[in-house]
Amino acid sequence: MSDTGDLLHVVTNDDISPGRQAFGKAIVWASLALLAATALVQTLDRTGALPIGLSNWRPTLYAYVLFSICLCWSQVLIRGEQGKRVLFVLPAALFVISLVVFPLIFGMMIAFSNWNLSSPDGRQFNGLDNVRQMWSDPFYWNALGNMVWYLLAIIVEYAIAFGLALLLNAQIRARKFFRVAFLLPLMLSPVAVSWMVGKSMLEVRFGPIANLARFLGWEDPSFFSSPELARATIMVLDAWTYIPFMMIMILAGLQAIPKDVQEAARVDGASAWRGFWEVTFPLMLPVSITAILIRIIFKLKLADIIINLTSGGPGGATDSVTSFIYREYRDRSNVGYGTLLAMVYLVLIIIFMTILMKLADRWMRPKY
Template sequence: MSQGDLLNVVVEDDISDRRKRFGRGLVWGSAAILFLVVLAQILQASEVTDFGFANWRPTLYAYILWSVCLCWSQVLIRGEHGKRTLFVLPAALFVVSLTVFPLLFGLLIAFSDWNLASLTGRKFNGLDNIRQMWADPFYWNALRNMVWYCLAILPEYAVAFGLALLLNAEIRARKFFRVAFLLPLMLSPVAVSWMIGKSMLELRFGPIARLARWLGWDMPSFFGSPGVAKATMMLLDAWTFIPFMMIMILAGLQAIPKELHEAARVDGASPWKSFWEVTFPLMLPVSVTAILIRLIFKLKLADIVITITSGGPGGATDTVTSFIFREYRDRSNVGYGTLLAMVYLVIIIVTMTILMKLAQRFARPRT
């Protein structure tokens, strides 16, 4: 073996048992300190007892101590292999600090009565927020609306697939149409809300409303009745994000070898049968990925609703995110709004986990 090859070889260190015990004791001792500090601060925040902590800095200091001891223990226990771990471990601990601590703080707020308009400040209220959520018809109405918004992804996918097939064909000005169909995706949803929802669909002076009156619709109120308002919001959201699915499907179509379609034509397959037996099965992985990513965007739908209708009329267009936003902005109810956000986060995680498991089973390409 050459000298250059030896530089990439990590030799097992002769680490004594005493050194390993010291490393394990270091990490477990610092972990115990972190646990006790966190427990003490939670008890104080819940007004069970008072340890005299003015803020959450002791928890931060205890976490930094545990992180340093964990990195040090890797070198003590594993030697050279532990040094290699230090290239990744500090960054991972930093990312954990940016996700776990805000999540724990959010859980603490979720079980508190904290209204910014109140002079009493935050108070621990146990399960009162959960009981309020369970009896809140507006929150359940927003969840039902999200089911309809998510089901709208299926026709959006069909339209996106059709546009992708069109742009993948040999048509004139194909490059121009590709750029033109991507324009809605380049616009901010807030800009779309103002240009179309607040301007073109305006009841009195909007050009689309005038066209509707000219065609015979006496009162073209696109946001006056619950059904029409919800359908209009779905169309606006679809117009904004259909190009996203279209460009993903188009990329998948261009990756399919042309020899497969030529072989299908030689075998006498019609265009429809060639699509159903060749194109669509090969596009299943891309299609499922596009739908799942679109679903993630759909579950966060809020900006168009907040800008145009604020959830009206009567909560017909409300989404969970827009409802939580109003709990913060209009009612200054931080505790209850945080609980709603936490419950919605759990729903999203469970839903996406189930769908991804199903996607792994049904999205295998077939030839």
């Protein structure tokens, strides 16, 4: 008996006529042209160049739904059985695109508009005015400068997390208890941390930490009085919340290192420090870089502790970009300018993280 293979999973080429293929391509291009024309007309209507009086963006949404249906249908018409396989992925991809691309386009339109919720005029296109305002806004650039300090603090956080992971990986008493105890800050919301620690324990008059500082000789233990001290306090609170996250990742990496490698280093006469620096740390480099990159992503979103504790003060000294954009929305109701700041910050994050990931890939690449 000859071996013909599993014919159930073999897709043969369908006999598709040229007319059917031409029809499939025609409905795709026609629906795409309709979508582009509808979006263009609505854009001109919104900018006032072609006032038609459309109240919302539903026509563009309906045109996109029609384009999606035609695109899926055309895959079957043009590719036959193989096109049916594409339908397992294509609808989901089109849905994701609608959730990403359309809000991004709408956000870009808002970013180049003057839209203050307290103004009766509504949203008005203002070209590059928001860009000029951002370029001359010292508070926004100050928030970007603060982000540099907040990101640099990750180096200290990583060192502390690595030390705690080494401690919890060693054979010490009550090791399981300390693992749970060190993870407790991670279980708390940053908002809860800001109120429980920042508003209560650091309170100048009755806070226990402030009273302890006063007992030790600090006459006026105000943790948010000066810009440098307030920024450092924010760093400490944020670090206390997220160091356990880095610690647990590093601890998992340490436990995955084969014991034979460390024992071989000790047999060869390596000291504890040399064994760590030349064996443990290089093996932990992929885990360390992953933990640092994830921590950077969390740090770039830092806002809740700042908003609850200082609202960016004193004088914007503790503002992160996210908290500054939030206050631009909440305090000034300036939707257009706030959206532009968010868009610029998103572009900066994409560039920054792309460079970091390329550097991380180069560092983790084996050297031969």
